[in-house]
Amino acid sequence: MRLHWHRHDLRVTDNWGLSAADDVVLPVFVFDDEILQFGSPPRVAFMLDALAALRADYREQGGDLYLAHGDPSAVLPDLATEVGAATLSYTEDYSGLAAERDRVVTEALDSEGITVEGYHDALHHEPGSITTNAGDPYSVYTYFWTKWRNREKADPYDPPEQVVDRPGDALPALADLGFDEPVADIEPAGTGRARERLADFCAGPIYDYADRRDYPADECTSRLSTHLRWGTIGVREVYAATDRAMADAPDADARESVEAFQSQLAWREFYHHVLNFTPEVVTQNYKSYEQAIEWRDDQAEIAAWKAGETGYPIVDAGMRQLREEAYMHNRVRMIVASFLTKDLLADWRHGYAHFREHLVDHNTANDNGGWQWAASTGTDAQPYFRIFNPTTQGERYDPDAAYIHEYVPELAGVSAETIHAWPDLSPSERRDATPDYPDPIVDHGERREQAVTMFKRARGEDPDE
Template identity: 65%
Template sequence: MRVHWHRRDLRLADNRGLTDAPDRPIGLFVFDDDVLAHAGAPRVEFMLDALEGLRGAYRTRGSELLVRHGDPATVVPRTAAALDADVVSWNRDYSGLARERDERVRTSLDSAGVTPQQVHDAICHEPGSITTNAGDPYSVYTYFWKKWRNREKDEPRSIPELARADPETEPLPSVTDLGFDDPTADVPKAGTDAARELLDAFLEADVYRYGEARDYPAEACTSRLSPHLKFGTIGIREVDERVRKLLDDSVGERRESVAEFRSQLAWREFYAHVLYFNPEVVTANYKTYPNPIEWEDDEALLEAWKRGETGYPIVDAGMRQLREEAFMHNRVRMIVASFLSKDLLIDWRRGYAHFRELLVDHDTANDNGGWQWAASTGTDAQPYFRIFNPMTQGERYDPDAEYITTYVSELDGADPTVIHSWHERTPTERANAAPDYPEPIVEHSQRRERALEMFERARDDNDE
């Protein structure tokens, strides 16, 4: 018998770890306290829902998903021994901490005389397989994308035969059993069926306008697949195959729009490669400057940003969407990240930690890459002198303030021209338009100059 240790592959279909290792598998999931320590309640609830569906899929096929709690380096070999299994398979993870954990498990299995079988599954191409002509990993997305899009992809795998077994297992815990408060956000439905429903609906219509509408949050023209890709409730090969078929069948602007969506799949993979070769970026700047960046880290400003009470409407809408839905539109993620690092001059790591706690789709590689891009500290990052104007961004991408007023109730009924010029209005005009909405906590033009000065000091390689 073989044990398959599930982590970020909570599905049976298109799962290479289940199909590419010998013998029929029985499933195992281990609640690891070291992983849970970095989780947030919305992600845990989504994960538990996905596990419920996965366990049901195993049982429908006469098998079982075992549930255990503890250190995987101890639990995985013990489970294998109890089942008299001679192989344990799992799909590779690419963060530094995950690789350290997996090495400990591999060593423990070797000592127990059990064969560890690690399989490539989570992304289309393993780190190190797409490189520059000199053999180095890419640090610029555009060049990575040109090779990624033309590289042959594996076909999705079918569900394999599973081990016929009914061993004793633990019940699935609740969010509170695991030490979290029940999430206040509306967490989306998890599981492969839910992921496929989202994919079907998106590819039926919205993908054809994705290229022109994806940056407009009120349009909601995104797939919402990110938590499913994070937890692997749907396989990346299945998604990419469906998108490629549409690409082959489309022409003109429709084809360009489908290609734009496919490029976002490549962005996720690009950041996974970056993290694999640079595991330190989780806590350190990817891009180094001669001098430290002098972040100000004002706690009062940080708390106002978290609450969505900055007086910058599109920033506040994004932060409130995050709190209500455990999700934020991607364009707005860039805006709020830029605002934190360039207007409030707060270290990007503080914002990353807040997103990690609240986002249902938090992915270490993708979120870290996005935050460092906005903060001008990452690979292929926004140049430090290009600073988003939050009012201009709101006017450009939410011209009718439809997105803003969905989440900022104090502005409901206010004229969009007033909303988009809130920073320019007099106290009397603000009181008349929306008396309960706060005044701007900083002046953007002044903070922009301070941000430029901050980065120029960091860039100054003069020893004087």
């Protein structure tokens, strides 16, 4: 018999480690306080829902998911010995914290004579398999993408055939794990839901993805990020669906659009490689500057950003979407991240910590990659002098202000034209439009210059040149 230790691979199908060998499997999940202390209400709520769905999927096959609480380095060897398991399999994790946990667990199992097998199941191509010709990890996405795209992808794995019916502990509620109910409405979990999302997306929106993905009111993206984060769907199953969509694409534009989507899947893998090879990015800049960046870190401004009360409508709409749905559209994530770092001159780590707490799809690799990109400190980062203008971004990507109207009720009765002119209006014009929405907390033009100066100093350049 074999134990399969589920962590962020909460599904039965297309799970390499689970189906790797043709033997009897006891699937197990361990609630580990060491890891849970880094959880947040939306993420843990989704995880519990995903575990309930996983358990139901196993039960449908006549098996069960064994649930336990405690330190995995004690729980797993005890369980393996009790049931006579010779092997334990799991899906590899690429963050430093998880790697340390896995090292300790592996040692404990080794000392009991139990073989440990880690599977690179969460990515198509594991860290170290796509490198420069010199064998180094890529720090530029475009080259990584070319190789990633041309590499053959594995087919989805079948579910395991023989699963043990041994339930263990009851599934806890959020409160049992010490978490409050999330404020936001959380995406339902489970493989069934993920497949529904994938099928709906591949039936139409994928063909317009390239043109429409930047428009937050359009809602044409896949919304698979939380499912990919918890592994409620396998990467091979997702890719196979995009391949079928490619084969069915009506024309060259549609094919290009499918490829644009596949390239987003590759960004996810790129950032996981970056995290794997440079785990220090979680707390440090990826790109080093000659001098420390002198972030301003004004606490009142950061608080206004978190509350969605900056007086920049597209920024506030994004921050409110985050609070209400534990999710934010990608283009808007880029805008709010640029605003925090380049308009408020606040350290990206404040934004990363806030996203980590509130995003249901938070994963270290993508979240960190996104923040460091916006802050001009990451791989392939936005050049420090190319600073988003939040007003023109709102005008371009939310021209009718439909997204802003949805998330900022104070602006519901205000025309798109007035909304997109908000920072340029006089205070009395703003009060006439609505007394309820704040004035801009900063002047974008002034802050833009200050940001450029801040980065020039960090680069050791004379800011006046």
